[in-house]
Amino acid sequence: MNNLTLALDVMGGDYGPPVTVPAALQALTSHSHLHLILVGDQHTISPLLHDCHEDIRRRIDIIHTTDVVAMNERPVHALRKNKHSSMRLALEQVKSGRADACLSAGNTGALMTMAKVLLKMLPGIDRPALVTSLPSAIGKPVYLLDLGANVSCDSETLFQFAVMGSVLYELVEKRARPNVALLNVGIEEIKGNDQVQQAAQLLQFTPQINYSGFIEGDDIYTGCVDVIVCDGFVGNITLKTSEGIAKLLVHQLRKGLTEGIVVRFLAKLIAPRIQKVLNQMNPDHYNGASLLGLRGIVVKSHGNADQAAFLQAINLAMTEAQRRLPEMIHDRLESILLDINS
Structure with missing residues (x-):
């Protein structure tokens, strides 16, 4: 099985790292081909990794930031002002090709707005x-x-x-x-x-x-x-x-x-x-819900997800990355829209 890399906004949602990081470790334990980029406050993340096996630790990268998009923040404000937020940096890993998919439990409107700007839309959408x-x-x-x-x-x-x-x-x-x-x-x-x-x-x-x-x-x-x-x-x-x-x-x-x-x-x-x-x-x-219509893979988790629920969202992001969903949709979508508009 090919290696997969997911970028996780571990600061998003109601609970943040105490839920997202243990779920990430559980996913890494179950999937030896999985690599995770944890985006968030390193000082909060690192203590949660102390007891993990060295093999798992080698498959984790941390991108440090203390900037978090608040759940009640307006999407346009988040786009303009939170350029170093955990959500935006996680999306940028997909944009750069470093990650195959991004997962966040954070502000839905901000995630949609940032993803649309950074990753762009499929033609006709x-x-x-x-x-x-x-x-x-x-x-x-x-x-x-x-x-x-x-x-x-x-x-x-x-x-x-x-x-x-x-x-x-x-x-x-x-x-x-x-x-x-x-x-x-x-x-x-x-x-x-x-x-x-x-x-x-x-x-x-x-x-x-x-x-x-x-x-x-x-x-x-x-x-x-x-x-x-x-x-x-x-x-x-x-x-x-x-x-x-x-x-x-x-x-x-x-x-x-x-x-x-x-x-x-x-x-x-x-x-x-x-x-x-x-x-x-x-x-x-x-x-876990997918943001459909983007050129990259973005999955939104419930903001109040517990560890088991966030793990399910990680599994969904893995599945969609393995399917290479945007590429699958692109050609079929283009042919349908071309027929409709002709």
Whole structure:
């Protein structure tokens, strides 16, 4: 297996190095071909590396900076003023070719803005979109985008997201002509705001995209479509609400399994199946969203990710680097957009 190098913004997110560095060490232990560039305060990072094996330590580089993009900082301000921030320096490792991908749990808007400026967009795409793979009732993945990188979108942007999502699903899941739908307040053609209505019209007259119409929130996890498109405002609330419900269900299920002797006995008999269900419901097991449409690979982790969740985001960044996702998307995307515009 070819060696991979990831640049981690270890200062980003709610917890910073106490979570990101142990997750990084866990990834290095599991993957002997992995090399990590840890970007952040060396005085905070170094003590967390004291007990790691020498073989692992040799696969770590540290880029020191004490500058951090605050979670509440405006993206444009971060771009102009935080030129030595851990987030920006991590992105610059991808730009220079030193790293194959970048991962951050920091400010989403700042990450999107910096990535767009530093790494540039693929031809025909104006904005990157955060996309993630969600579980479904029938076992296949469902791709949802945008998850918060673009709070408001016009119809052309939603259309581009639909094209990117379709191409991504086709390439990664090896399925031709995946079903694409727009998330809306109803499935009727008259429903929705102007942006959604106009995006629907664009998609209806694009034979290269297998457009299935509108979808409501209660069908997101049924697997009735493959790709679901919305603006970042709707997508972020949808994802966070789903995660909150999943955590509630996991809590209630675990609580119920400890009540009563008979229930505890039955729980032991079906423990493997219960654990599988709990894992599917736990959002930490699918943490990480890709910024789709860039010329480089950038993965966004939840800001409140714990060590296990941040490790999942590292694994996603590795997978996308191994696939060389931007190169995979570029040719297919270009041919579709060329057909559409001709």
